[in-house]
Amino acid sequence: MKKDFRSSCIIASALDLIGDKWSLLIVRDMLMHHKKTYKEIAASDEGVATNLLSARLKMLESFDIISKRKLPTNRKENIYLLSEKGIELAPIIMEIVIWSDKNVRMHNPDMNPFEYKEVDKSFVIKNAQERYREFAGQVLEQEAPS
């Protein structure tokens, strides 16, 4: 069996989990676009292959970055939600956005505009996290209705 981690480096160990072309995009879809099912995530612009999506979701779940459950209202659909670990990836994603807006845009002229240039960074992060927590709470209300 393959080792999970290449070295004892803090950075390398994180990249062993999320240092690939898809994991952070899955987190982006969940955190920013409030996607919660396999189908919704599979439908993203970049078109991840379904077997890869399946493998990544399993890996992210095994490291408690996301959770998987079914709601009583639908026995088929799996609901994927970010854990706090996953929600805490927001600052990394934010810094990637800032760097990309400044340094990658020139190489990819089709890139979407960056909406929050004038807004305080930590406010944007906290806001996205809080909005996600509310969303996740609402999804779970269907599990135990009042």
Added chain:
Amino acid sequence: MKKDFRSSCIIASALDLIGDKWSLLIVRDMLMHHKKTYKEIAASDEGVATNLLSARLKMLESFDIISKRKLPTNRKENIYLLSEKGIELAPIIMEIVIWSDKNVRMHNPDMNPFEYKEVDKSFVIKNAQERYREFAGQVLEQEAPS
């Protein structure tokens, strides 16, 4: 020929450049450990394959994240230095370290300690960047000695 970018998403476009298991480790070696030659980078703990290292250095150079030159004192050795674009990756790396220390350490008990937990985040980033700029300047002094 293959397209550089998968989509117009800001995040995806950045990950198309640095979203793999090696690119950010190369930047780490340069920024944090002041590595500057092929040999020094190839000798890192994680043991990148030399053909991959070669390919990644070329890619990073083509997107102006690093530069490549020879010093007059040594016609053989190539000197790789981070550009400002590359130095600006520091905040991303810092956020990865913070997240990893908090959320990956439990899965990898061999992980190195995180030294700067009590230090202000933006100070650590600015310090690393400033120290790197000084280092790069000193390396280049050999190019045009006083």
Added chain:
DNA sequence: TACTTTTACTTTAGAATGTAAAGCAATACT
């Protein structure tokens, strides 16, 4: 109830990429 659709995958075949080891040419060292 039967039929169709949807969802969440798995399987498979081929392409692309990564790894490990060896090879090589130019420069530097002794």
Added chain:
DNA sequence: AGTATTGCTTTACATTCTAAAGTAAAAGTA
């Protein structure tokens, strides 16, 4: 002049990724 070092490239093999098709179970529809 001979050896070692550096910065690669090449090669063979293994792993991973992509794209497409297939499948099983639940859900919706007639």
